[in-house]
Amino acid sequence: MVLRKASILVIDDDADILTALRLLLKPLVKEVVTDKNPNNINSLLTKTAFDIVILDMNFNGLVNTGNEGIFWLNKIKSLNTETSVILMTAYADIDLAIRGLKEGASDFLVKPWKNEKFIETINTVLGKKRTKSGKIKHLNANSTRIIGESDVMIDVFVKIKKVAPTEANVLVLGENGTGKDLIARALHDNSNRKNQPFVKVDVGALTASLFESELFGYKKGAFTDAREDRKGLFEAADTGTLFLDEIGNINLNQQAKLLTVLQNRQVTPLGSNTPIPIDIRLICATNFDPKTLSDEKKFRKDLVYRINTVDIVVPPLxxxxxxxxxxxxxxxxxxxxxxxxxxxxxxxxxxxxxxxxxxxxxxxxxxxxxxxxxxxxxxxxxxxxxxxxxxxxxSSTKSHIGNSSHNLNELEKNAILTVLEKNKGNISKSAKELGITRAALYRRIEKYEL
Incomplete structure (x- = not known):
């Protein structure tokens, strides 16, 4: 469908946003209807077959604060599965929006939006450019391709695609060997900074004495071996992306110094009193689990919040x-x-x-x-x-033969059976409880001949 033939419904409790979108869309589409109250969705969809519903994710706690968008998304889909839904959210709700994609949303936009991006998203949804399953077979990271078509990797690809064009700081979590560095590179290569520097630093390998000089730079004479001025890696990454790998391994003193730089967006080289402004997109990675990062004896919570606008968990093999x-x-x-x-x-x-x-x-x-x-x-x-x-x-190999307790397929099959029985065969409820899409659940039912 082309844009000029589309009927669009916008639901948001902010009158200014409704006015802005009405003015933006009215000259471009067949019909645009706006409403502040999501409780009117039922009657509105009954009267008109809207092609797209643009839905805010928060409505002053009318349902469950932080989950309103998911509630109304499910309501819309229950009324008409063919209606496409574009979610509107803020940076803080991106994880919730990713969940919305799994629940059936076609796309989401981050506030504040750019008009060109807004129209492009609507055109993409109308043109059905997104495949019905939403699958992405691989994602490019410079000259390297991240390979995967499992459900857990598709979730990672979707998140990268959505987060990469933003300026949000990203924390990549995962075990050793999962490819966290490739995820970081993919975020950069799919960002607006892709033609600018990508600087990787293994901060966990920096000694206490090298931490400041390597990251922040130094002036000639700042210490015994400082024979000339040298830029730090923060400056080297200016206008581009700085990737701090193994962030969980730095001590509390180093964390405090890093936090100061991130808060002020400037560095002061050793031996200088003049701060230098920096413009970077920050990506961090660690193999620490979230529980460890929440232990203030090991990691400052204020730094966790600073580096973790969005987190991406890379699944183990x-x-x-x-x-x-x-x-x-x-x-x-x-x-x-x-x-x-x-x-x-x-x-x-x-x-x-x-x-x-x-x-x-x-x-x-x-x-x-x-x-x-x-x-x-x-x-x-x-x-x-x-x-x-x-x-x-x-020593770590687990035999799948003759030992059902270690058979992951058997465990998954039994888990699906249990949930299906609990929900009396209701696919939507079972998929939601299992944390997967309806399509993924159907594939598993077919796989295990349930």
Whole structure:
């Protein structure tokens, strides 16, 4: 559908926003209706078949503060599943908006918006450019492709796509080897700063004496070996993105110094009294769990709030069972080319053995295992015997054979059965309780022949 033939309903309790959107949309669309009261949604949708409902996520606590948007989204979808919903939210509600996408929203916009972006989003939804499943098969991070089509990775891709164009600070959480650095790079490469510097710093590896000089820079003579002026990494990232990896490993004194810089948006090099303004997009990463970051004896809460406008949790490989085959083929192709070998075919036992491994080292471990297999194999077919796990890796391997307590598929199947029985087969309620989409639940029901 084209924009000029569209009927749009806007629901927001802010009269100024309703006026602004009415003025913006009226010359462009067939019909635009605005209303301050979400309780009128039922009657409005009964009278008119709107193509799009633009819905605010907060209505002064009429339903459940912070969740009003989800409530009314579900209400709209129950009235007409074909009505597209675009959510409007503030930075603080982005996680809630991501949940809204899982619940069936077509897109969301962050306030304040740019008119061009607003119209572009509406056109995208009307043109059905978003696939029905909402799936993104991969995401580019510079020259590297983040591979994944499992539900948990699709959620990550959607979040990156939404957060990247904003200026929100992002905290990337995940175990070692999950690819947090690739997520950071993808955020930069899909941002408005993509043509500016991307500076990565492993702050956890900086000693106390190097922390300030490396990050903030120094003037000649500031200390014994300071033979010339040197810019710090904050300055090097100016107008671009600064990625602070292993942020959870810095001590409280370093955290205080970092917080001061982030609050003031300026750095003062060692040996100088003149502050230098900085313009950066900040991305941080850590393998610490959120509980550790909330312990003020280890990490300042005010710094957590400063760096964590939005968090992205990168799932471990053991939760990405459906991605293992795709990742395996990718890495084998890479290493076959690197070591001048012919292309390989994979025996079914090869993949089966990989899927029985718990991968405590995640994607990085998979990568090293496959590199070793490609190097040591003489034939053109990779078999289960070609997979050799080190003693460290093998100690973490969980057999899926004859031990149902460790069988993740069996655990997932039983969990789905339990929830379906509890909700008397209601797919919508069951999907919501399981934290997945209806489509994802249907795929699992088909997979397990439930």
């Amino acid at each position: 053991r939760e990405r069972d459906t991605d293992i085959t795709k990742l395996t083929k990718h890495f084998i192709s890479v290493y076959a080319e690197k070591y001048n070998k012919n292309s390989f075919s994979l025996d079914t036992g090869f993949i089966s053995k990989l899927k029985q491994h718990s991968f405590p080292g995640n994607v990085r471990e998979l990568q090293y295992i496959l590199e070793r297999a490609v190097i040591m194999t003489d034939g053109d077919v990779l078999k289960a015997d070609d997979l050799v796990f080190s003693s460290i890796e093998s």
